[in-house]
Amino acid sequence: MNPQSPGSLRLFKLFGVQVYVHWSWFVALVILYQMSGLAGSLGWFLAGYLSLFGIVLLHEFGHAMACRSVGGEARSIVLWPLGGIAFVKPPPRPGALLWSIAAGPLVNVVLVPVTFVIWIAAEGLLDPDIWPGLVTYIRVITTINLGLLIFNIMPVYPLDGGQMLHAILWFFMGRARSLHIAATIGVVLGAIVGVLALMAGDWWMVMIAIFIGMQAWNGMKIAKVLAMYER
Ligand SMILES: [Zn+2]
Incomplete structure (x- = not known):
């Protein structure tokens, strides 16, 4: 394990x-x-x-x-x-x-x-x-x-594209804000895809959307903690 x-x-x-x-x-x-x-x-x-x-x-x-x-x-x-x-x-x-x-x-x-x-x-x-x-x-x-x-x-955190978006934004706006933006996009897109997949009855896609949404939500929480340290 x-x-x-x-x-x-x-x-x-x-x-x-x-x-x-x-x-x-x-x-x-x-x-x-x-x-x-x-x-x-x-x-x-x-x-x-x-x-x-x-x-x-x-x-x-x-x-x-x-x-x-x-x-x-x-x-x-x-x-x-x-x-x-x-x-x-x-x-x-x-x-x-x-x-x-x-x-x-x-x-x-x-x-x-x-x-x-x-x-x-x-x-x-x-x-x-x-x-x-x-x-x-x-x-x-x-x-x-x-x-x-x-x-x-795909630029959806926590997928590689979303993490690359986080890294690119980090150059311009710091670690916490860039992670917050990338993770928020992940939560929003995860929710949209999840609802669409649910309507279509595509359970495999529902599982993927739930995973993305939960990880992105976690990313937003980490961004909040990072922002406290940056202050
Ligand atoms: Zn990868």
């Missing part, structure tokens, strides 16, 4: 970073199995699932290594289906925070052309009648990487 994230299992340690997996990852296994289009073949589905695991892990190691490069601490990573959480503690400077957060999505940016080239090659070279699972698998991996990138860079 990880004291920072109850409900997660210890997996392995790499470059001094302890990797955990959250139980919700196993719930996502079932949901993704139904959504992926790989449901016809268990082998290809498991390959896709492990690849998703690998992509998320690379993204989180991007955060961890970038944080260390600016003199910060990165001790653990918890993998969960929305992109994982790297528990990073960059030094309290906007530039250090911006680099520690941006490095995660940058890993996905690097993977975009790689996966697209492999996909185009597979579509052109492989006979889909002979290799149906492989072509679908490559298409799913390409989509997952792009989807994770777009999801993570």
Whole structure:
């Protein structure tokens, strides 16, 4: 168990970073199995699932290594289906925070052309009648990487995009105010998306919205404490 994230299992340690997996990852296994289009073949589905695991892990190691490069601490990573959480503690400077957060999505940016080239090659070279699972698998991996990138860079705190917004605003208006603005945007958008998802009956999206809203609410409370110290 990880004291920072109850409900997660210890997996392995790499470059001094302890990797955990959250139980919700196993719930996502079932949901993704139904959504992926790989449901016809268990082998290809498991390959896709492990690849998703690998992509998320690379993204989180991007955060961890970038944080260390600016003199910060990165001790653990918890993998969960929305992109994982790297528990990073960059030094309290906007530039250090911006680099520690941006490095995660940058890993996905690097993977975009790689996966697209492999996909185009597979579509052109492989006979889909002979290799149906492989072509679908490559298409799913390409989509997952792009989807994770777009999801993570949305400027909604606590997603990477929201934290990058916090870091950028920090340069101009200080730590507390910038966090307050980024977190408020997170709370408002989380509430809007939550209500829309509830109306649409999309429970997966409702869960995401609740998570974002709660974390952003926490961010607003932290901003209040920081503001007291800044005075
Ligand atoms: Zn990230």
